[in-house]
Amino acid sequence: MKILDFNERLKDSILIADGAMGSMLHEAVGAQRCFDELNTTEPEAVFRIHQAYIEAGAHIIETNTFGANRFKLAPHGLAEEVQRLNSRGVKIAREARESASREVLIAGSIGPLGLGVQSRHPAPEEIQDIFHEQALALEERGVDFYILESFSYIEELLIAIEAIRSFSGLPIVAQLTYAEEGTTYGDVRPTNAAEQLKNKNVQVIGANCTLGPQALLPILQELAAVDGIRVSGMPNAGFPKREGDRIVYPRSSPEYFALFAREAAALGVRILGGCCGTTPAHIRAMAEAAKSLRPAKTHPAAPSALAFTKPAPIAHREPESKFWKKLQAKQFALCVEIDPPKGLSLDRVFEQVDKVMASQKVDAIDINSGAMARVGMDALVVAGALEAALRLFPISRLAIRTSSACRRGYSAPGPSEVSATFSRSLAIRHPSAIIRKRAASTKSIPSAWSKFCIA
Numbered sequence: 001m002k003i004l005d006f007n008e009r010l011k012d013s014i015l016i017a018d019g020a021m022g023s024m025l026h027e028a029v030g031a032q033r034c035f036d037e038l039n040t041t042e043p044e045a046v047f048r049i050h051q052a053y054i055e056a057g058a059h060i061i062e063t064n065t066f067g068a069n070r071f072k073l074a075p076h077g078l079a080e081e082v083q084r085l086n087s088r089g090v091k092i093a094r095e096a097r098e099s100a101s102r103e104v105l106i107a108g109s110i111g112p113l114g115l116g117v118q119s120r121h122p123a124p125e126e127i128q129d130i131f132h133e134q135a136l137a138l139e140e141r142g143v144d145f146y147i148l149e150s151f152s153y154i155e156e157l158l159i160a161i162e163a164i165r166s167f168s169g170l171p172i173v174a175q176l177t178y179a180e181e182g183t184t185y186g187d188v189r190p191t192n193a194a195e196q197l198k199n200k201n202v203q204v205i206g207a208n209c210t211l212g213p214q215a216l217l218p219i220l221q222e223l224a225a226v227d228g229i230r231v232s233g234m235p236n237a238g239f240p241k242r243e244g245d246r247i248v249y250p251r252s253s254p255e256y257f258a259l260f261a262r263e264a265a266a267l268g269v270r271i272l273g274g275c276c277g278t279t280p281a282h283i284r285a286m287a288e289a290a291k292s293l294r295p296a297k298t299h300p301a302a303p304s305a306l307a308f309t310k311p312a313p314i315a316h317r318e319p320e321s322k323f324w325k326k327l328q329a330k331q332f333a334l335c336v337e338i339d340p341p342k343g344l345s346l347d348r349v350f351e352q353v354d355k356v357m358a359s360q361k362v363d364a365i366d367i368n369s370g371a372m373a374r375v376g377m378d379a380l381v382v383a384g385a386l387e388a389a390l391r392l393f394p395i396s397r398l399a400i401r402t403s404s405a406c407r408r409g410y411s412a413p414g415p416s417e418v419s420a421t422f423s424r425s426l427a428i429r430h431p432s433a434i435i436r437k438r439a440a441s442t443k444s445i446p447s448a449w450s451k452f453c454i455a
């Protein structure tokens with residue numbers, strides 16, 4: 001397919017790509033040493049999945065060749081099968097297209113080499129040769145365009161693009177995968193990635209895998225704000241978990257994906273699909289939702305409601321407490337530790353704290369987290385109550401056992417400072433109660449502060 005034609009197709013419409021291949025094959029034929037090998041051993045299973053996605057309304061199907069490169073095939077003794085597995089992958093997709101009653105585009109799927117997972121790290125020239133070999137095999141058998149997907153490192157993605165562009169004039173969709181923090185493993189933000197990719201003759205820049213629909217939207221929003229690019233997005237069904245020897249994805253509802261499609265279209269996203277754990281039902285819901293939608297022409301000034309779920313940056317706000325200011329000024333500060341009450345009443349605590357603070361000699365109240373495995377009120381709750389009732393800015397301790405709950409978005413009633421004991425530290429700022437992971441050591445904490453923090 002010519003780049004001009006591809007661009008034309010995306011000008012005013014949203015194309016729906018298919019969903020997961022790997023997890024569907026896993027369901028169909030069980031665990032495999034190599035899913036790409038199924039192009040020769042179980043072509044019927046691969047064909048049926050393509051067909052199911054076409055029936056669900058996909059305009060694009062991806063070849064089952066995500067890992068069909070020499071580097072990833074070698075550990076299975078399949079290094080010499082690159083040409084055959086890619087060729088068969090395209091052949092199966094073409095057969096599925098022929099059985100469809102409407103036009104379907106075939107995208108040659110190319111995944112990363114899995115650097116970092118494997119111990120050997122080839123030189124850039126070798127990486128380029130590996131991608132060149134796979135891309136050539138896909139193009140010779142007749143893909144319409146390429147999808148480079150799930151890349152964690154932009155450097156590797158750039159090499160793959162260069163390998164393709166050394167011989168090919170087919171369109172390229174280039175997708176990185178981002179963590180919840182909005183960066184790739186190499187710490188690149190979407191805006192920065194788009195800036196690096198936009199002059200490399202790629203037609204669409206996107207994000208796929210790792211994140212579910214809700215977490216992917218802010219990434220797509222950031223991409224969509226970059227001038228002069230078209231954006232694609234393919235979320236996972238959610239976070240996977242292990243059950244025995246199986247990786248299981250949550251059964252997130254197709255309606256949820258329809259909602260995602262509407263939100264993404266409002267951002268101007270042009271290609272929508274699914275990644276790990278998604279099924280034809282998810283694709284059908286997105287295809288139905290997209291029928292009545294056109295991609296937004298302009299970059300939306302106001303982010304959508306879902307995109308707002310990204311925590312607001314809090315890096316620039318200083319805590320308001322006198323205690324913090326004293327430490328900043330390197331003045332001596334006095335802190336009194338109290339234990340949370342065993343029951344539900346806070347009256348006695350209020351009374352004590354009131355007395356202590358009235359002495360004017362104490363700068364802060366430090367609430368213990370109760371390391372004695374005793375039932376009692378949570379330190380965060382006590383801190384929130386003290387702040388609300390007495391306008392204090394107490395320090396609430398968190399034991400490491402509570403830190404994971406906090407990282408998941410524990411919404412505290414409003415304590416201003418939280419210290420986590422041991423080596424990890426979390427900071428909660430009132431009023432947003434958004435928890436920010438700080439450095440993995442106490443290094444980021446001012447030294448005077450750390451004396452109070454480390455129990």
Ligand SMILES: [Zn+2]
Nearest residue numbers: 209210275276
């Ligand atoms: Zn995935």
